[in-house]
Amino acid sequence: MKIGVITFPGTLDDVDAQRAVRVGGNEAVALWHGDHDLQGVDAVILPGGFSYGDYLRCGAISRFAPIMTEVIEGAQKGLPVLGICNGFQMLVESHLLPGGLLRNDHLKFICRDQKLRIENVSTAWTSAFTQGQEIVVPLKNGEGQYVADADTIERLEGEGRVVARYLDVNPNGSVNDIAGITNEAGNVVGLMPHPEHAVETLTGSGTDGLGFFTSLAEKVLAR
Amino acid sequence: MPRVVVDVMPKPEILDPQGKAVLGALPRLGFTGVTEVRQGKRFELEIPEVTDDALAQIEKLAETFLANTVIENFVVRVEQ
Numbered sequence A: 001m002k003i004g005v006i007t008f009p010g011t012l013d014d015v016d017a018q019r020a021v022r023v024g025g026n027e028a029v030a031l032w033h034g035d036h037d038l039q040g041v042d043a044v045i046l047p048g049g050f051s052y053g054d055y056l057r058c059g060a061i062s063r064f065a066p067i068m069t070e071v072i073e074g075a076q077k078g079l080p081v082l083g084i085c086n087g088f089q090m091l092v093e094s095h096l097l098p099g100g101l102l103r104n105d106h107l108k109f110i111c112r113d114q115k116l117r118i119e120n121v122s123t124a125w126t127s128a129f130t131q132g133q134e135i136v137v138p139l140k141n142g143e144g145q146y147v148a149d150a151d152t153i154e155r156l157e158g159e160g161r162v163v164a165r166y167l168d169v170n171p172n173g174s175v176n177d178i179a180g181i182t183n184e185a186g187n188v189v190g191l192m193p194h195p196e197h198a199v200e201t202l203t204g205s206g207t208d209g210l211g212f213f214t215s216l217a218e219k220v221l222a223r
Numbered sequence B: 001m002p003r004v005v006v007d008v009m010p011k012p013e014i015l016d017p018q019g020k021a022v023l024g025a026l027p028r029l030g031f032t033g034v035t036e037v038r039q040g041k042r043f044e045l046e047i048p049e050v051t052d053d054a055l056a057q058i059e060k061l062a063e064t065f066l067a068n069t070v071i072e073n074f075v076v077r078v079e080q
Helices: A014-023 A064-078 A086-093 A150-157 A208-222 B017-028 B051-068
Strands: A001-006 A027-032 A043-046 A082-083 A099-101 A110-118 A134-141 A145-147 A162-166 A178-182 A190-191 B003-010 B041-046 B072-079
Touching: A001 A014, A014 A027, A014 A208, A043 A064, A043 A086, A064 A082, A082 A086, A086 A099, A086 A190, A110 A178, A134 A208, A145 A178, A162 A190, B003 B051, B041 B051, B051 B072
Parallel strands: A001 A027, A001 A043, A043 A082, A082 A190
Antiparallel strands: A099 A145, A110 A134, A110 A162, A162 A178, A178 A190, B003 B041, B003 B072
16 A cells, blocks of 8 residues: 655654555655645555644644645545644644644653553554554653543543553643544544554564554455 | 734643643742743734734634634734
């Protein structure tokens, strides 16, 4: 499958995300924020970083980048979209996912190997995992505190739309230890931790993140 | 040139970690009597002329761009 990875001004993790896509057995297509062209990709990743220096609010300026017109339109029609960290912030700013991401409750940037539990394996990006599987992937954020009003949280929990939850430590004060969520259709996933940094043993904390990059192919093959 | 000010504040029910940090520093600096601090943003927009149309446009841009109404409230006012 062809998976597009969009580079914005200030994106950091696009190259790692492209590499993770290839390690996961898919073709990575580099996409540019200023284009109005998804180049016929089957799915899109909004990678991590500090697009536009996090000015205004994290993801708020990128959300209006030219290519986001096509991403938002595609996502509403079922195009699989994975937003990691800054990408997750873009997804909430785009209202493709509910809630918001605030500064960590302890105010410090945090970087650690984070244990997670995968709680929804029916999304386009998580079908390679088993329900309740525990994984460890790097986490690095300054504004990763997931918040939403009580009704939204109740709906997310009730509909099983919490994709991943922090285990052992809540690193940023996120409500209900939420690390990642999905939309109603399950094609859009936002995730604060970084699975793209955990796809090869060479670089440290294991290969637990790989499932996010093999799920799409498995889902298509299973059809 | 007329100036329109947009104040953006975190919603009251949203925890404001930065405001809390500022509040926490006050007693250490010898300032007492402050019981709450909320931190927000102020935008100053200059426009050639104050018209209903211009204000409606600023209201719209504040709602869609300057503030994220999921977590923030905003107020638009013309500064004399």
